[in-house]
Amino acid sequence: MVDDGLWDRVDVAHLAVLRELAEHGSVTAVARATVLSPSAVSQQLKVLQRRLGLVLVERAGRGVRLTDAGRALAGIAASVSTALATAEADWQRYRGGVGGTVRLATFHSAGELLVPGLLDRMAQHPDVVLETFDEDVLQDDFAGLTADYDVVVAHRSDDVVPPRRDGLEVRLLLREPLDVALPLDHPLAGRDRVTPADVIDEDWIVPPPEFPIDRVLTALAAQARSPVRIVRRTTHLPLTEKLVARGHGIALLPRHTTRDRAEGRLALVPLADLRAGRVVEALMRPDRAARRSVQVVLDALVAEAASYAV
Template identity: 50%
Template structure:
């Protein structure tokens, strides 16, 4: 069994088909199919089965894909053991973040990593639905993701999850709104308001659902917009209220952020990594800087890393 064949099997499991796996691996679908065929001949049992237009792993394929993670981790640990003897590890590390997280963290991270020398950061913004963050780790070394308080574990692929910070979500109201003078608001105070919120499936939407449940009535959603700067402009103009993150939304002269009481209103910002890439020394250096930066931004300690 070859390492690249096991990698192909993992990619097919994560992305549900040969074509999608090929795009992540920068190969042709034919090349991925050939690698799977060779791996199956070596294993001696069927590893995949056709489901509609996609490809799913058999129980044997699932077991081998799990074992492939251990193989990839072992290979990267071996490389890291050698890299530890370098005076200054060098390499390129890719980092992505959802848009408001990118605004909050990427400028400082670039400065911190630049001061280390020898490490080039390739940054991108990836604002995807909550269920799609984990799959990004197949092509990006460090994925900065977010999920609401109380959300279940990340799923889809094996992950190392590193907590960065918890960001409260406050109620954004225009300055002339009756609630703008309050120190905090409760869900019941928001009954009957017009809401501007993110698209369905995105993390902040789940927090609004919790607020509505405590208020005892569904929210009246008038607009769905993911860009928090646009949301703030609409709130300031009197088109509705919203939930905005306290650290990353940025101040707006026409908006007051009021803390929300009686409900866990916040999102957890975390770094997601494939277990093998988390072993790379240059990735670990970048991750250390990211954790330190998040602690600085939030003004508090960062919890210990955990699994998916």
């Protein structure tokens, strides 16, 4: 017999908790994300299982995991959340108003580049509260942050296949070229451009492995057929700039982010014979992307990024 009475037995709030468990992986993490106690999360899951007569969650070591039925229902929950958010956005659009809180996570240099102008643009929407957070992770780990934030600004090198981001909305913001940063008194500082062969034997200041800039350096080394001589690693771009300016090495730095601070301190020289850049994108869960307040923030973010597009 076909079970056609799902919605007679399911509470949307309980479905949302199940979906969060699929995203976060533990009851404790779900409790933090939903502002519920762990016991309340567990109770809602028990009620959902009892009403459906199915085991949705099972013990796994000290934690829990979803069963096949749980994963299937979590996928349905994601669709329901998106539909509800779309309906709410349509209603807000009809009423002519938009409000709410939007949580935006950016890696450090993207925040520096985009957030000040974004806040200027958001002044037109006083009822939307924009909260900003710093999150600098490996490029393949940005997708996981969408469980905790409405919009995640991520970056990746533009010479690789994008990492898997199943079930996410992805919006291109901009491609930012990477230039070779040199001390002002460096013999190559006055060049219009430099090749990998010109700079491969220099001392390099680089980010940790698997960050987009480091991946471009790997391509640079392959083209020059020589390894990069690394003398320092840091993710902090202002520190890298200071080290370059004082002659402690050279670096690849994002053009738009660095340009204003570089004037009178260091030279930014384009790299020839190699496509060097990073792609900056906004990642969102579909249900959050459907929210009217998130759409407003995203539109402002895209407009701000467009002012730097090349």
